[in-house]
Amino acid sequence: MHVQIVLFDGFDPLDAIAPYEVLYAGGMAEAGAMTVELVSAEGPREVVSGTGGLALRATAALDPGRPGLVLVPGASGRSGEPGEVPDQEAGDAGHTGEWRQDEFIPVLLARTLTTELPRLLKAAMDNPDVTVATVCGGSLVPAMAGLLEGRHATTHHLGLDLLDATGAHAVRARVVDDGDLVTGAGVTSGLDLALHLLEREIGPQVAHAVEELFAYERRGTVWRNQGPAPSPL
Template structure:
């Protein structure tokens, strides 16, 4: 399984690093997983939204080359959905203290949405998202009617953008797997290892990281609960 984790300007570092380490460790333990950081523009240094921390994308996002594409959220002020980017930054600079809606909106103005649509249209590619990554997908019009989750502060916006918002730690909708707040990237990575590689590998990584997964993975299966 080849995994591409997407970087865009203002990304949340923990959304990236947590699943990267889990999946990379699973690959080292099994030989069955490879992971790389990518961007829509190709190899470049990408500045995240937390303290100017930058990571380097080593390749271009390529749905034809990936089995799994993982989309992080953005790191910034919670802000309001209608906020727009300010114009007070100098040439080549990104304004500080931007809101998450602004950062996601800027990512939507790049070539990223078209590449993500290509991935979601391919039945051989699984698309995963951590935290606000689900909002990015929904705002791009790619989650219409599909169950998904995000950070609890963004669930209302997720529903307003057309998704079926589910308040769960991890939501598995087949070719789309999403997780909630930023630390849920650990749980998402471990669940994907279990689903795609096997529970022995997932358990070994879970033990190594001294992290016990939280919550039930929600799927649209079984009877609908009543009377609760």
């Protein structure tokens, strides 16, 4: 299985690197079972994160026709107000990395809507051989593009109201598995999400081996839209 982790200007490094390391380790534990690469909507380039100007290199363009996983991280910067509606025009600097490093996270996420990323994500979500995964605010990228209407998803707790406002069913859970859409909540949930994907796509023994390698145990229950709804507790 091939994993494409999408970088965009202002991305959160931990959202991308934590799943990268987990999924790459899974591929090493079961040789050939999983490969991972960093991509962008624009193709190979240096992509500047929202954390202190740290940059990572995307080595290819996002290919929505390639079977496997597409993972979208969130952004890092100033958190803004919970439920704040982002200004999509604010400070648009293309993909040169020339934005202010202290910009609000909703602005950084909304700027992706002016790129090719929403179109590519729609093509990926329309592909039955692709599962789209997101970490933290990454779910707001397809949500604000109108791609998560009626779907169950999660995001950072400060963005749950905004996620709900896009027509998605926001779930307050660490990882939400909605079939071909798997979303993680806060930034460190990228570890939990990636381990869940390893277990789901390769098997529990490989996921357990990677847990042991990183000395990390998954947190929380993976939420699925299955079984009876609980009564108020």
